[in-house]
Amino acid sequence: MATDVEATPRVSDERVRTTGLASRLLSRPELGALVGVVLVYVFFAIVAGDKNFVSLNALSSILNRAAPLGILAIAVALLMIAGEFDLSIGSLLGFSGMAVMIFISPPDAGGFGWPLWPAVGVAVVLTVLTGAINGLLVNVTKLPSFIITLGTLFIFRGLTIAVTRSLTSRTQLSGIDEIPGFELADTLFGTRVELSGANFNITIVWWVGLTALATWMLLRTRIGNWIFGTGGAVEAARNVGVPVSRVKLALFVTTALAAFLVALLQVVQINSADALRGTGMEFEAIIAAVVGGCLLTGGYGSVVGAALGALIFAMVQQGIVITGVDGDWYQVVLGGVLVVAVIFNNFIRRKAASR
Amino acid sequence: MSAEVAEALLETRRLSKYFGSVIAIKDISMLVRPGTVTCLLGDNGAGKSTLIKTLSGVYEPSEGDYLCDGELIHLHSPRDALARGIATVYQDLAMIPLLSIWRNFFLGSEPTKGWGPFRWFDVHKAREITRDEMAKMGIDIRDPDQPVGTLSGGERQSVAIARAVYFGARVLILDEPTAALGVKQAGVVLRYIVRAKQRGVAVVFITHNPHHAYPVGDHFVILRRGQVYGTFPKEDLAIEQLVQMMAGGAELENLAHELQREAGDDAELRKAVAVLEREVQAVAVEPATVEPQGDATEVPDVVPDGEITPEG
Numbered sequence: 001m002a003t004d005v006e007a008t009p010r011v012s013d014e015r016v017r018t019t020g021l022a023s024r025l026l027s028r029p030e031l032g033a034l035v036g037v038v039l040v041y042v043f044f045a046i047v048a049g050d051k052n053f054v055s056l057n058a059l060s061s062i063l064n065r066a067a068p069l070g071i072l073a074i075a076v077a078l079l080m081i082a083g084e085f086d087l088s089i090g091s092l093l094g095f096s097g098m099a100v101m102i103f104i105s106p107p108d109a110g111g112f113g114w115p116l117w118p119a120v121g122v123a124v125v126l127t128v129l130t131g132a133i134n135g136l137l138v139n140v141t142k143l144p145s146f147i148i149t150l151g152t153l154f155i156f157r158g159l160t161i162a163v164t165r166s167l168t169s170r171t172q173l174s175g176i177d178e179i180p181g182f183e184l185a186d187t188l189f190g191t192r193v194e195l196s197g198a199n200f201n202i203t204i205v206w207w208v209g210l211t212a213l214a215t216w217m218l219l220r221t222r223i224g225n226w227i228f229g230t231g232g233a234v235e236a237a238r239n240v241g242v243p244v245s246r247v248k249l250a251l252f253v254t255t256a257l258a259a260f261l262v263a264l265l266q267v268v269q270i271n272s273a274d275a276l277r278g279t280g281m282e283f284e285a286i287i288a289a290v291v292g293g294c295l296l297t298g299g300y301g302s303v304v305g306a307a308l309g310a311l312i313f314a315m316v317q318q319g320i321v322i323t324g325v326d327g328d329w330y331q332v333v334l335g336g337v338l339v340v341a342v343i344f345n346n347f348i349r350r351k352a353a354s355r
Numbered sequence: 356m357s358a359e360v361a362e363a364l365l366e367t368r369r370l371s372k373y374f375g376s377v378i379a380i381k382d383i384s385m386l387v388r389p390g391t392v393t394c395l396l397g398d399n400g401a402g403k404s405t406l407i408k409t410l411s412g413v414y415e416p417s418e419g420d421y422l423c424d425g426e427l428i429h430l431h432s433p434r435d436a437l438a439r440g441i442a443t444v445y446q447d448l449a450m451i452p453l454l455s456i457w458r459n460f461f462l463g464s465e466p467t468k469g470w471g472p473f474r475w476f477d478v479h480k481a482r483e484i485t486r487d488e489m490a491k492m493g494i495d496i497r498d499p500d501q502p503v504g505t506l507s508g509g510e511r512q513s514v515a516i517a518r519a520v521y522f523g524a525r526v527l528i529l530d531e532p533t534a535a536l537g538v539k540q541a542g543v544v545l546r547y548i549v550r551a552k553q554r555g556v557a558v559v560f561i562t563h564n565p566h567h568a569y570p571v572g573d574h575f576v577i578l579r580r581g582q583v584y585g586t587f588p589k590e591d592l593a594i595e596q597l598v599q600m601m602a603g604g605a606e607l608e609n610l611a612h613e614l615q616r617e618a619g620d621d622a623e624l625r626k627a628v629a630v631l632e633r634e635v636q637a638v639a640v641e642p643a644t645v646e647p648q649g650d651a652t653e654v655p656d657v658v659p660d661g662e663i664t665p666e667g
Contacts, residue, residue: 216475219478220475220478221467221474221475222467222476224476225458225461225465225476226462226463228451228453228454228458229451229454229458229463232451232452232453232454233452236450237451237462239433240462240463240464241434241463241464242463299451299453299454300453
């Protein structure tokens with residue numbers, strides 16, 4: 001029964017406004033990541049300032065690196081807020097890129113010789129199916145998605161390598177730029193903008209746009225509320241009528257589609273697909289989401305945070321390259337960032353919960 | 356009180372539930388009217404939770420009739436019950452600690468604005484309604500954006516009650532809402548029970564604490580060993596009687612025997628035994644005449660007309 005809101009005087013309104021800005025900020029899950037972005041940038045600006053870390057060129061490198069990871073991290077964050085993992089996302093990246101390439105490659109090279117857009121269409125359908133397989137397996141078996149998708153990680157990767165090699169006797173395919181329909185694809189997925197010598201990829205636009213869209217969806221739609229509810233307490237959410245299984249299924253399909261988009265962007269930009277592409281990306285995306293404030297246990301997190309997490313990731317990568325530190329140290333730093341971020345987030349969350 | 360003449364919202368007639376050879380509840384007959392608080396009291400194992408789970412659609416009764424608005428109903432799930440306005444607030448709440456109060460309040464029933472795929476969650480409205488509904492229940496929340504996890508146990512119960520009332524609950528079944536709470540928090544919840552009643556809701560308040568039940572209850576249904584031990588309107592029941600009944604005559608008697616054996620010629624202990632025996636007597640005077648298979652109608656001396664359904 002709806003109640004007339006206007007008729008009731010709001011007594012407590014003025015007190016709500018007095019809630020401190022500080023505590024309001026502290027309750028934002030992305031705060032940690034925002035602080036992290038500033039800290040990491042300042043750190044490398046000091047350490048590598050003389051080596052042009054603070055330049056348009058370095059910025060474009062960072063953003064170009066952050067964007068594809070960020071797109072994956074958005075979808076992974078949504079899924080994580082709903083309380084599930086998708087470890088197969090890196091394999092799906094290789095799978096969907098390779099699917100497009102096999103469909104468009106000429107028959108004499110072992111491909112199907114299709115025009116670009118039908119190939120993309122069928123590859124999208126295949127990718128949706130793989131995401132649905134993940135989701136259905138998790139929903140039906142009720143097993144932890146960590147295990148299920150750890151399995152599908154290997155299945156999809158293995159399938160990609162095996163099928164590609166048996167059809168084309170190679171694991172790398174190129175030549176998308178000779179296929180009819182490439183021009184439109186190049187505009188949509190391959191555009192670069194040059195700004196005084198620095199190249200900015202269109203991937204950045206996709207990344208920012210999808211971050212905005214996903215944030216709106218998470219915070220301002222019913223589905224967003226359901227995602228939080230599903231991850232926060234599955235049974236409680238189910239009891240109040242949230243279609244928990246459908247939410248999870250949709251999110252597994254979303255992560256698969258994110259992998260597809262990144263694969264397509266890379267195929268168009270690099271002009272090739274590799275069966276091994278995306279290896280390890282699943283962990284990078286999870287790290288970005290966690291650094292961005294997502295709880296591993298679900299029910300809490302932010303898309304903006306995950307996008308910032310990807311940015312931190314790229315800055316660390318770029319910073320290490322620019323400072324000239326041995327690349328072998330990269331993983332050490334990355335792991336360190338993850339651990340520090342998780343500790344920091346945990347602290348923030350407790351602070352927020354006790355305000 | 357107008358409630359006395361109001362039509363029954365819920366009624367059970369000789370409701371029974373068996374789990375294999377176990378008789379969880381047997382021949383439960385009771386009436387629930389709008390604008391009243393019906394307290395369901397009983398010790399552990401008395402059948403309280405089986406009864407409420409049957410009332411709220413989790414279990415289907417093995418025997419007997421369940422009526423809503425005077426019409427026979429068969430509930431297959433809690434959602435069926437909800438559709439009829441029978442809402443249950445469980446002790447382990449259907450609340451998500453990390454979510455804000457207003458998001459919890461509307462979870463699963465979010466108000467939307469806009470059209471088609473661009474429908475969005477009207478968060479402004481959700482915040483307003485949450486604050487207003489809570490205010491109507493007499494709960495002054497500082498900030499609807501607060502995570503539910505930051506609320507006290509009593510406040511959380513109150514949010515759950517306010518939510519059920521807002522979404523059209525006509526019958527509110529509260530499963531031990533004060534059990535895990537301190538005195539002050541329990542008081543808060545009792546206040547909201549009265550508020551809900553004043554808004555015309557039929558409240559079924561399950562508890563084992565007579566001190567929580569007596570102040571707010573209009574009718575008291577006492578369960579013992581899966582059966583209705585007695586049904587009393589408040590006028591016919593003093594709190595002392597309620598306490599005694601809850602203490603359980605049989606247990607008191609056992610305790611008295613036990614003490615007597617130990618007593619010997621210890622004067623102190625003998626005095627204690629005497630006190631216990633007086634209590635046993637007092638309990639026995641009350642409707643302990645209920646026979647094991649008995650229908651509740653067999654205790655007419657304390658049951659006013661129409662309070663218990665005659666043979667259904």
